[in-house]
Amino acid sequence: MMMPVFRCNICGVGNRSAVKLSEREGGLCSNCGSNIRLRSVVLALSRALFNCELALTDFPNLKTVRGLGFSDSEIYARPLERLFSYSNTYFHREPRFDIAQSDPARLGLFDFVICSEVLEHVAPPVERAFATLRALLKPSGVLILTVPYGLDDETIERFDGIADPRLVTLDGKPLVIGRDPEGSFIVRDDIVFHGGPGATLEMRIFSESALRSHLENAGFANVAFDAAESPEFGVAYPGPCSLPVIVGNWAGNGGVLFSPANTGELLEEFVRVQRKLLAARESRWLRLGRLLGLGPKV
Ligand SMILES: [Zn+2]
Structure with missing residues (x-):
């Protein structure tokens, strides 16, 4: 193997x-x-x-x-x-x-x-x-x-120097448009997508x-x-x-x-899990005990 x-x-x-x-x-x-x-x-x-x-x-x-x-x-x-x-x-x-x-x-x-x-x-x-x-x-x-x-x-x-660059589609081609500091429109088509075309510009x-x-x-x-x-x-x-x-x-x-900030919470979690485990074990032993006619009468 x-x-x-x-x-x-x-x-x-x-x-x-x-x-x-x-x-x-x-x-x-x-x-x-x-x-x-x-x-x-x-x-x-x-x-x-x-x-x-x-x-x-x-x-x-x-x-x-x-x-x-x-x-x-x-x-x-x-x-x-x-x-x-x-x-x-x-x-x-x-x-x-x-x-x-x-x-x-x-x-x-x-x-x-x-x-x-x-x-x-x-x-x-x-x-x-x-x-x-x-x-x-x-x-x-x-x-x-x-x-x-x-x-x-x-x-x-x-898109440095382009305020509020936005992705648009023109004739099926993705473009980024925005405005330069003087307020004129800028259009850019040299764009890269991650994970395929879509929202991941x-x-x-x-x-x-x-x-x-x-x-x-x-x-x-x-x-x-x-x-x-x-x-x-x-x-x-x-x-x-x-x-x-x-x-x-x-x-x-x-x-x-x-960290000290979390220790209290973790301790509570630990105690809670331990109680749950104990309860689970106890009920299992009780059931087993009843099955065998042993243990406390409840
Ligand atoms: Zn795996």
Whole structure:
């Protein structure tokens, strides 16, 4: 029997083929279809929350922990919904969340936020989106971020100097129109889509240093580009760009869930789970006892 080459850290199934290093969107799991990027998000989340590398199938069930996703892949969003008080949101459908507009009802609520391959599509000024991400998190919360970035000095803004760039279709051809600072119309047809034509217009390619600055300016003290691969979980990177980023204001290295702010809640959760287990065991023994004519008469 061939040994699995990697164990998918999302579905837990062993894969016999090795991960190819050419493509972050490649290296698919034969069972759940996850790619390297999706597994790297879950790996970064495990490192951030627990300070260790767990497969999603081994994450503890902690409903007191609140998470939010922006157009997260169903492949890991479904398990996250079961494990945590997590909800996924979308720009174009319900449940909606526009990352460029902060939502006062949700500020400061979340232990973790996942924002994967979103910020390159957000209309400028992109600073609003970074501010929203910071504002959503609890002080101890953590952001797991992926975005395509390069190592140039500066971000390449595709529509720099165009106010309110909008995607339109003319004779079946997608175009971006907007106005220049003098108010004249500008039309551009040199546009790039991600994941096929549609709503995922590429607005920019970040530079690593600009990404760090955006995050620090939004109020994050810790910005960690997570270059550590995990071949056993099928996470490997072809180069130094576009790595997952773990972002927050955590202190120490116990994992954000084990920060002093969360310990009380976790302890309550632990006690609750233990009571449930005890109750389940007791009722099982009672039933068994009755069956055998043993135990307390009730
Ligand atoms: Zn899988």
